[in-house]
Amino acid sequence: MATATGPTLAEIHEARKRLQGVARETPVLSSETLGRLAGRPVWLKAENLQRTGSFKIRGAFTRISNLTDAERAAGVVTASAGNHGQAVAWAAREAGVRATVFMPEDAPTAKVEATKSYGANVVLAGHGFDDAVAAAQERVEAGETFVHAFEDPLVLAGQGTLGLELAEQLAPEVETVVVPIGGGGLAAGVALALNELRPDIRLVGVQAAACAPFAGQAPSGNTIADGIAVKQPGELTQSLLAGRLESVVTVTDAEIAGAILLVSERCKLTVEGAGAASVAALLAGRVGGTGAVCALLSGGNIDASMLIEVLRHGLTRAGRYLVVRTRVDDRPGNLAGLLAAVAEERANVLVVDHHREGMDLPVTGTEIQLTLVMRDEEHCAELLARLDERGYIVERLG
Numbered sequence: 001m002a003t004a005t006g007p008t009l010a011e012i013h014e015a016r017k018r019l020q021g022v023a024r025e026t027p028v029l030s031s032e033t034l035g036r037l038a039g040r041p042v043w044l045k046a047e048n049l050q051r052t053g054s055f056k057i058r059g060a061f062t063r064i065s066n067l068t069d070a071e072r073a074a075g076v077v078t079a080s081a082g083n084h085g086q087a088v089a090w091a092a093r094e095a096g097v098r099a100t101v102f103m104p105e106d107a108p109t110a111k112v113e114a115t116k117s118y119g120a121n122v123v124l125a126g127h128g129f130d131d132a133v134a135a136a137q138e139r140v141e142a143g144e145t146f147v148h149a150f151e152d153p154l155v156l157a158g159q160g161t162l163g164l165e166l167a168e169q170l171a172p173e174v175e176t177v178v179v180p181i182g183g184g185g186l187a188a189g190v191a192l193a194l195n196e197l198r199p200d201i202r203l204v205g206v207q208a209a210a211c212a213p214f215a216g217q218a219p220s221g222n223t224i225a226d227g228i229a230v231k232q233p234g235e236l237t238q239s240l241l242a243g244r245l246e247s248v249v250t251v252t253d254a255e256i257a258g259a260i261l262l263v264s265e266r267c268k269l270t271v272e273g274a275g276a277a278s279v280a281a282l283l284a285g286r287v288g289g290t291g292a293v294c295a296l297l298s299g300g301n302i303d304a305s306m307l308i309e310v311l312r313h314g315l316t317r318a319g320r321y322l323v324v325r326t327r328v329d330d331r332p333g334n335l336a337g338l339l340a341a342v343a344e345e346r347a348n349v350l351v352v353d354h355h356r357e358g359m360d361l362p363v364t365g366t367e368i369q370l371t372l373v374m375r376d377e378e379h380c381a382e383l384l385a386r387l388d389e390r391g392y393i394v395e396r397l398g
Contacts, residue, residue, distance in 0.1 A: 006188060006240045007157035009196045015062045015157040016164055022094075023058050023161065026050055028169040028294065033266040038282050041292035043174065044263075045166060048271050048300030052086045052114070054227070055162055055186055055298050056149075060087035062158030063147050064095050072097050076147050077139040079103070079132035081182075081226045082111025083274075083299050084149040089120035100144065102136040104128050108226065110303045129182075130231045150185025151234040159186050163193025166294065174201065175291030178278040180298045181205040181214050181248065182228035184237030190296070191244040202289060205241070205248040206281040208256065208273070214241070215248045224253050224310060227274030227299055247288065251280040254317060259283060260307075261314030263297070272302040273310075316398045319377030322347070323369065323398035326387070330356070330366040338368060341390050345383040348373040369397070 007015070026046050034042040047055045064076060075098035078088045085101035092099035099120040103112060104127055116122050125135035129149075140146045148155060166177060177194065179187045187205050194201050207215050208225040213233050223229050251259075256273050259280035263269050271279075278295035281287055302310075315321045328334040335352075342349060351371035374380050380396075387394050 006192060006236060007153045007160060009193065011157045012160035012164060012193055016161045018062055018065050019058060019161055022061050024050055025165055031267050040290060043294040044267065045294055045296045046269060047162065048269060048275050048297045052090050053299055053301040054083040055159060056083045056087035057090065058161050059155035059158035059185060060084060060147060061091040063152055063154040064091040064097060066154055067145065071145045074143045074145060075099065077136050077144040078147040079129065079136040080149060081129045081229060082107050083227050083301055085115045086111060086118060088147050089115045089118035093119040100139055102132040104132050108303045108306060111301050128229060150183035151236050156185055156189045159189030160193045163190035167194060167197035170294055173292045174294055176202040176204060176287060176289045176293040178204045178206060178281055178287055178293060178295045180228050180274050180277040181207050182230040184214065184233050184241055186298060188237040188240040191241060195244055202246045203244060204287050205245050206277045207248060207250050208277060209250040209252050212250045215250050225256055225273035225277055227272060228277065249281050249286040251277055251284060255280040255284050257310045257314045258317055260310050269297065270300045270302065271297050272299050275299040319380045320374055321398065322372045322374045322380045325367060325369045325395045325397055326392045327365055327367050330364050335368065341387055342372065345386055347383055
């Protein structure tokens with residue numbers, strides 16, 4: 001296996017043979033809704049439907065299936081934000097190899113529990129992927145084999161099998177493939193395969209704005225796209241992607257949340273933050289080009305609690321939730337009058353909150369906060385206008 005330049009196309013094909021019966025050939029699905037919003041034909045590579053919920057099984061299994069007898073006996077160790085850890089745990093279990101996975105202390109519960117369920121020993125350490133890598137080094141020094149998430153030619157060969165599938169599945173008119181980037185392993189593997197088999201296709205990388213080293217930005221905080229929150233990209237992946245990526249763009253958490261909502265509601269697919277980044281970039285108009293495009297949904301492992309928060313945020317941004325605050329005299333019938341005005345506009349009331357104590361209010365006044373279910377932003381504007389006509393002074397909170 002080449003180490004300076006990464007895997008060859010022949011080695012990627014060899015990885016595909018090893019993955020037969022292990023990794024699923026995930027579908028490429030068209031989306032009329034996304035196409036209308038993007039103004040161009042849109043396809044989705046649904047790798048969120050892959051075994052263990054992400055593309056990572058491709059690289060992890062390829063690496064572990066190539067272990068020597070001595071390496072198998074010593075066991076493997078890895079560091080992961082979640083998806084790679086799950087894949088290593090599953091692949092190690094299938095190979096009868098002991099596995100230890102270091103994950104950040106705030107790793108999503110769904111990913112931690114899934115990794116444990118596959119039989120790995122999970123150690124929580126640090127506040128991000130890079131901290132987990134540092135913590136795992138002690139096990140490497142003790143003799144265990146480190147299965148890196150992206151700085152490994154065998155892992156890249158496994159990820160490159162996704163590129164082989166895309167080369168076969170994408171229609172000739174597809175102009176662009178959009179790939180989420182964390183450490184760069186997925187993008188590098190896909191780029192190596194597509195550059196050989198479909199050199200006409202543009203490859204655009206996407207990072208979360210809060211953690212975008214490939215885009216030349218310093219880390220600036222947390223992100224819901226934990227799967228691509230890698231502060232130090234790999235030297236190997238950077239060298240492979242130089243000249244193979246047309247561009248690297250960034251998306252905000254708000255844009256990612258909106259993409260998760262849209263993909264869930266209109267495409268009936270559950271994706272995590274990293275998996276939705278490609279769609280977010282497309283909808284934000286940052287991908288470039290005008291022809292047909294394929295957005296790679298890299299993973300679908302999202303905590304139920306996080307999904308609820310993300311969907312709530314996305315619904316609010318889309319005008320589907322409306323939170324307003326107003327004041328009325330605390331007299332019988334005044335709340336009913338306010339709610340009647342809301343009902344006339346066919347808004348559904350989720351929550352009614354009264355605030356009296358601790359507020360700068362007249363003695364006979366009360367503050368009312370309403371959380372409403374709306375159709376869209378236009379519906380919100382109509383309701384706010386109606387309340388204004390009725391004399392209510394309304395503050396929009398969300």
